[in-house]
Amino acid sequence: MKKINPLFISGCLLLVAPAMSATLSGTLAPTVVPLTNGGQANIAVSNTDPNLFTVPGDRITAINSLDGGLTNQEQTDSGGAILATVSKKPFTFIVETERGLNFSIRAVPRAGSGRTIQLVSELAGTPGPAKAWEESNPYESLLVSLNRAVRQGSVPDEYQSVPVTSEVLQVPAGLRA
Template sequence: MRKHLLISAVALLTAMTARAEQLTLNPGARVNAAVSNTNPNYLRVSDDRILSVQAAQGVLSAKSPTPEGAIVFSTITDKPFTMFVQTASGFAFSVQAMPGKRAGLSLTVDNREVQGTEEARTFEQKQDTYSALISTLVGRFLTNRKPDGYVFSKNTDVPVSDAVKSAFALRPVTAWQGDRVRIVRTDLTSLSSQRIRLSERYFWSPGVMAVAFHPQLDVLEPGAKVSVITVFRTKGGPDEP
């Protein structure tokens, strides 16, 4: 218990004094990072646990997991080296580390293709009908009540036509990923000098299960804003065609 508390304290101090960075990566990606060879460095993966960090023998002088699933590591080398990172969900990536005398690195990595857990699958399967799944999920999304097993996703992509892009300013807000469902909120601002009649078909594309506007509006005034909620059916990350 005392060891866990000590590691947590080290991780907290490292995160507070380090250079905080956050990146979104695809599985198998490689990222360059300036690490410290005079201070501890901190690495975490959102909604996941790091199981393994591998580097050439002797490169890492210290490596300690935290109770939250992050890693605090140190190095004294002054030569670039590569670390291979593997998580509990199977997400893997590599870090091309460039050491130097600087503040420790605090790096948070988001998996662009993050998947929900078995609990998310249970939630999706226990809904009696297609419409029940959509209405329940959208209702929870709007009130920020994330179902068990769902995770936040950095994949806020919503494919739209050039005509839609010319009519609205689109700002991605947030997204959840379940087992086979992704739900995204995008804020829209009208760029037109005329009233625009809102239509769900503006946001339909392969893989889309449902589209809803919040608040519910039929027409958007010039310069006015509205949110569009888009629900996608997914399989293993990419949206289904």
């Protein structure tokens, strides 16, 4: 029978310790949930702390739940929604946005810290005047004029700027990104 060298075990523990401490730092990136307009997702939510829902580049205008699963909901200044529940059973609620997107969320309550959820959707088409403006120009000149407009701080009617989300790359212990 082969014995394991105590130095080998100590070395392994030293390599694993930085990775464990990085996950215990307390900072968590938002949970990104990709959805299509009208799509549904099962999402674990806290039933002991509030949860924040956002739609990057859009504002949540309404949240509806027929079965009373939500005990509190508040809109944020940035267009998100803070939701709280004390339910222990899964329930469904609908998220509506300013741009006309709708998402069905099946919330699965669990004890634990509140979460930040980003509902990310491909924006459904380009509305009226912006679409006509896009189609009236050849593609290359469309890109050039749109870039010029953005640099000058003006955007064609019905366009909105969409914030860039930064996702953090988890790097194995001992390596740098």
